[in-house]
Amino acid sequence: MVKRKLITLVLILALAGTMMLAGCGSSSSEDSTAAGGQPAGEIAQDSHINAALYWFGTSLDPAEEYDGWTTCRAGITETLVTVDKNYELQPLLAESWEQKDDVTWVMHIREGVTFHDGTPVDAAAVKASFERVMEKQERAKDSAKIKSMEAEGQDITFVTEEPFGAFLSSISEPMYSVVKVEDGLDYANAPIATGPFKVTGFKVNETIDTERYDGYWNGPSSVKTMKITCIEEDSTRGLALQSGEQDVVQRVANADLPNFQSDSNFQVVDTTGARVRIIIPNMQNKFLQDVNVRKAIADSIDYDSLVKILGEGVTNAQAPFPKTSPYGYDELDKQAYNPGEAAELLKKAGFTDSDGNGFVDKDGEELKLTLTYQMTDYTSMLEAVQSMAKECGINIELKLTDSIEAVEEKKDFDLICTNWQVLSTGDPQWFLENMYKTGAQNNCISYSNEELDGIINQLSTAFEPEDRQKLTIEAEKILLADSASIYLVGENNFVLANTKVQNITPYPIDYYFVDNGMGISK
Amino acid sequence: MKKYIAGRILFVIPIMLILSIFTFGLTYLSPSDPVTLYYQSMGTKPDKEMVERKKEELGLNDPFLVQYGHWIEKVLHGDLGESYKYKTSVWSEMGKRLPNTLILTGATVFLTILFAVPLGILCAAYQNSFLDYLLRLISFLGVSMPSFWVGTLLMYAFGVRLHLLPIMGSGDLAHLILPAATLAFWMTSLYIRRLRGSALEEMNKDYMIGGMAKGFSRASIIMKQVLPNSLLSVITMFGLSIGSLLGGATIVETIFEWQGVGKMAVDAISLKDYPIIQGYVLWMAVIYVSINLIVDLLYQFLDPRIRLGGGKS
Numbered sequence: 001m002v003k004r005k006l007i008t009l010v011l012i013l014a015l016a017g018t019m020m021l022a023g024c025g026s027s028s029s030e031d032s033t034a035a036g037g038q039p040a041g042e043i044a045q046d047s048h049i050n051a052a053l054y055w056f057g058t059s060l061d062p063a064e065e066y067d068g069w070t071t072c073r074a075g076i077t078e079t080l081v082t083v084d085k086n087y088e089l090q091p092l093l094a095e096s097w098e099q100k101d102d103v104t105w106v107m108h109i110r111e112g113v114t115f116h117d118g119t120p121v122d123a124a125a126v127k128a129s130f131e132r133v134m135e136k137q138e139r140a141k142d143s144a145k146i147k148s149m150e151a152e153g154q155d156i157t158f159v160t161e162e163p164f165g166a167f168l169s170s171i172s173e174p175m176y177s178v179v180k181v182e183d184g185l186d187y188a189n190a191p192i193a194t195g196p197f198k199v200t201g202f203k204v205n206e207t208i209d210t211e212r213y214d215g216y217w218n219g220p221s222s223v224k225t226m227k228i229t230c231i232e233e234d235s236t237r238g239l240a241l242q243s244g245e246q247d248v249v250q251r252v253a254n255a256d257l258p259n260f261q262s263d264s265n266f267q268v269v270d271t272t273g274a275r276v277r278i279i280i281p282n283m284q285n286k287f288l289q290d291v292n293v294r295k296a297i298a299d300s301i302d303y304d305s306l307v308k309i310l311g312e313g314v315t316n317a318q319a320p321f322p323k324t325s326p327y328g329y330d331e332l333d334k335q336a337y338n339p340g341e342a343a344e345l346l347k348k349a350g351f352t353d354s355d356g357n358g359f360v361d362k363d364g365e366e367l368k369l370t371l372t373y374q375m376t377d378y379t380s381m382l383e384a385v386q387s388m389a390k391e392c393g394i395n396i397e398l399k400l401t402d403s404i405e406a407v408e409e410k411k412d413f414d415l416i417c418t419n420w421q422v423l424s425t426g427d428p429q430w431f432l433e434n435m436y437k438t439g440a441q442n443n444c445i446s447y448s449n450e451e452l453d454g455i456i457n458q459l460s461t462a463f464e465p466e467d468r469q470k471l472t473i474e475a476e477k478i479l480l481a482d483s484a485s486i487y488l489v490g491e492n493n494f495v496l497a498n499t500k501v502q503n504i505t506p507y508p509i510d511y512y513f514v515d516n517g518m519g520i521s522k
Numbered sequence: 523m524k525k526y527i528a529g530r531i532l533f534v535i536p537i538m539l540i541l542s543i544f545t546f547g548l549t550y551l552s553p554s555d556p557v558t559l560y561y562q563s564m565g566t567k568p569d570k571e572m573v574e575r576k577k578e579e580l581g582l583n584d585p586f587l588v589q590y591g592h593w594i595e596k597v598l599h600g601d602l603g604e605s606y607k608y609k610t611s612v613w614s615e616m617g618k619r620l621p622n623t624l625i626l627t628g629a630t631v632f633l634t635i636l637f638a639v640p641l642g643i644l645c646a647a648y649q650n651s652f653l654d655y656l657l658r659l660i661s662f663l664g665v666s667m668p669s670f671w672v673g674t675l676l677m678y679a680f681g682v683r684l685h686l687l688p689i690m691g692s693g694d695l696a697h698l699i700l701p702a703a704t705l706a707f708w709m710t711s712l713y714i715r716r717l718r719g720s721a722l723e724e725m726n727k728d729y730m731i732g733g734m735a736k737g738f739s740r741a742s743i744i745m746k747q748v749l750p751n752s753l754l755s756v757i758t759m760f761g762l763s764i765g766s767l768l769g770g771a772t773i774v775e776t777i778f779e780w781q782g783v784g785k786m787a788v789d790a791i792s793l794k795d796y797p798i799i800q801g802y803v804l805w806m807a808v809i810y811v812s813i814n815l816i817v818d819l820l821y822q823f824l825d826p827r828i829r830l831g832g833g834k835s
Contacts, residue, residue, distance in 0.1 A: 058610075065560075138572045138575065204608070205781065206779075206781065233779065235674065236677070236690050236777050239678065239690075240689045243677075243682040243685065245681070245689055245690075403552075403554030405558050441569070
C-alpha cells in the first residue's frame with residue numbers, strides 16, 4: 001500500500017518536472033521571437049535603472065585609492081576635462097583653458113555648475129578639492145606634477161613643476177574629481193560632487209543608490225533613480241542581466257558574449273579598450289639582444305588566429321596603441337604573421353636547425369626561451385604563441401608565476417607576458433615613459449634607444465594634440481622597428497544591456513559608464 | 523566534567539598560536555606583497571616608490587618575527603588589526619560578515635535535516651525499491667556535481683527562466699533560498715547516503731529481529747530504535763560539515779555575491795590582506811575546537827557507553 005502511494009508520488013513529481021521543463025522550452029521560444037533588436041524610440045521620464053559594476057572600492061571618496069573610478073562610473077563625480085570615445089580631450093567642468101607658458105595653465109570653470117547641495121562651483125572650490133586630493137592621495141602627489149594653484153572667480157591657474165604636455169589628460173583621472181570640501185562632510189559615504197547623479201545610499205561592496213540631480217549643469221537626466229550593484233563574478237553578472245534583475249552591466253564572461261550577441265533581447269556595446277597584452281623581451285638575454293631574433297618571434301605569431309582563439313573579448317593589436325586611437329595605426333608597419341621572414345631573420349642571426357630536432361640552434365646552443373606570466377586566463381593564448389613559435393623553430397617554454405613584479409624586479413626572465421593600460425587617461429606619454437625610457441622604473445627589459453628617449457622628452461613640451469600625435473607615431477615606429485615588445489591583442493570594453501536601455505556610450509576607458517544621456521525607452 | 527570542558531577550551535590557545543604562525547609564515551614566504559597586489563587588482567601598474575612608501579607605512583618591510591610580534595601584541599590587547607583592503611578593523615569586517623554566514627549555515631543545516639533524515643531512513647526501509655534507486659541516483663548526482671554548477675543551474679532556472687527568485691545578493695529571505703538550496707542539495711545528498719548506510723547496518727542487528735519477534739511493527743522499530751542509533755554514527759561528520767559551513771562556503775558565497783566570511787577570506791587571500799586572513803584563521807580554530815567539543819559532549823549525553831568518568835556499561 002505504502003509502496004503504491006510512493007510510486008504515485010514519484011510519478012507526480014516526475015510529471016511536474018516535465019511540465020516545468022516544457023514551461024522553460026516555451027518561454028525560450030517566446031524569447032527568441034520577442035520584438036527586440038537595436039534600441040529605438042522615445043525616452044521615458046523619471047525612470048529607474050539597475051546597473052551592475054564588476055568592482056567597487058571601499059568608499060565613495062574620489063581622493064581615496066581608486067574609489068574615484070567607481071564614482072566616475074556611477075555618474076556621481078566629474079573632472080575638469082574628460083576623454084571622449086575617440087580618446088580626445090573634451091571640456092567638462094572647465095569650459096575652456098589657455099596655456100600661458102610651458103608650465104602655466106589657466107582653466108575657466110563653467111558658469112552655472114553647482115554641487116549636489118546647490119552651492120555654485122567656482123575656482124576656489126576646485127582649488128580646495130585639488131588640494132584635498134593632493135594631500136590625501138599618493139598618486140595625486142606627482143601624477144599631474146602640480147606645483148601651485150591660484151583661484152580667482154571662475155579662473156584657476158595651475159603651475160606645473162616642469163613642462164608637462166600630458167597635464168590636461170592627467171587631470172582627467174577620476175581621483176581629481178571635484179568634490180565640495182568642508183569640515184564634517186561624509187566623503188566616504190556621500191560625497192557632494194557635480195555629476196548628473198547624487199548619492200542617496202551606499203553599502204560597501206554591495207550597492208550604491210543614486211538619484212538624479214535636477215540642477216545638473218548639462219541638463220538633468222531622464223533617469224530618476226539608479227541602483228548600482230557590485231557583482232564581482234562575471235557569470236553572475238551575465239545571469240543577473242538575463243534574469244532582468246539588472247538593466248545594464250559592465251562586462252560579462254567572454255564565453256557568454258556570443259549568447260548575448262545573438263539574443264535580440266539584449267544589446268552589446270563594445271569598443272576597443274586601451275589595455276594591450278604584451279610580450280616583453282629581456283634585452284639582457286644573449287639571444288634576445290639580437291633584433292633579428294626578436295623580430296622573428298614577432299613574425300612567428302599568427303595574430304588573427306590568436307583573436308579567433310580568444311573569442312569575442314579581444315581585438316588585434318600588433319602595434320603599441322589601439323587602432324581606435326589617433327596614433328596612426330593604419331600608417332604603421334605593424335607586426336604581422338610572416339613565417340617565411342621569421343626563418344630568414346633567424347638564419348641572418350646565425351640560427352639553423354643543425355641537429356634536425358625542429359628547433360634552431362647556434363654554436364651548439366638551442367634557441368630556447370622561457371615565457372613567464374601571471375594571469376592564468378592567458379594560458380590558452382600563450383600556448384598558441386608557443387606552438388606558433390615552434391613552427392618557426394623557436395623553443396618557448398611557459399612558466400606561470402604568482403608574482404610577475406618579483407620576476408621583473410630580479411630581471412629573472414627571457415620573455416614576460418603582461419598587460420598595460422597603454423593610453424592611461426587617454427594619453428600615450430605615461431606608458432612610453434614608464435616602459436621604454438632608458439632607466440625608467442618599469443623598464444625591466446633594460447631597453448634603451450636614444451632616439452626614443454629624445455622623443456619622449458619632446459612629448460613633455462609638446463602641448464598641441466597634433467604635435468603629440470606626430471611624436472607618438474615616431475615613437476611607435478622605433479618600437480616596432482626594434483621589436484621592443486610584441487603587441488599581441490587589445491582587450492575590448494563591453495557594456496551589455498537589455499534593449500530598453502538607450503544611449504549607451506562606448507567609452508574606451510572603462511572608468512566612464514553612466515552619463516546623463518543614458519535612459520530607458522518608453 | 524567542568525575541568526574537562528575548561529581544559530578543552532584552553533586547548534584552543536596553543537592551536538590558535540600554531541595556526542597563526544603557520545598562516546603568517548606561509549603568506550610571508552610567497553613572493554608578492556599586499557600593496558602591489560592591491561594596485562594590480564585595480565588593473566594598474568603601481569609606482570614602485572609609492573609601493574615602497576606604503577609598505578614602510580604598513581610595516582611590511584620588517585622581518586618576519588617583528589611583524590608577527592607586532593600582530594601578537596595587538597591580538598593580546600583584543601585588536602585584530604585593520605584590513606588593508608577595507609580600511610576598517612578586522613572585528614568590524616568579521617562582525618558584518620559573520621551574521622550572513624550564520625544565517626546561510628542555519629538555513630542549510632535546517633534544509634539538510636528536513637530532507638536527509640526522512641529520506642535516508644526511507645531509503646533504508648525500502649531498500650532496493652524504486653524509491654531507493656531514485657533517491658540514490660539523485661544523491662549520487664548531488665554529491666558529484668560541483669556547487670558552482672548546481673548554483674548556476676538554480677540561478678538559471680529560478681532567476682532567468684522562472685523569474686521567481688533573485689540571482690544574487692544578501693539581505694532577505696528571497697536572497698537566501700538559492701545559496702542555501704545549493705549547499706543543502708550537496709549536504710542532503712551526502713547525508714541521505716550516510717544515513718541509509720548506517721540505518722541498514724542497524725537494521726541487520728539482532729535487536730531488529732528481536733523487536734519484531736516481540737510483536738513490534740517494523741516501522742515502530744525503525745523510528746524508535748534504528749533512527750536514533752543511525753543518527754549517532756553521523757553526528758561527528760555532521761559536526762565537521764557545520765564547521766566547514768561556518769567557515770564560509772566560499773564558492774557559493776562568491777557566485778551568489780553572499781557577503782559572508784568565506785568570500786571575505788578568499789578576497790583577503792588573493793590580496794594578501796594579512797590581518798583579515800589571520801582573523802579568519804582564528805575564527806576557524808574557534809569553530810572547529812568548539813564544534814568538536816560540542817560533538818563530544820553530545821555523545822556523552824546520547825551514548826552512555828562513552829560517558830566520561832565511567833557510566834554504567
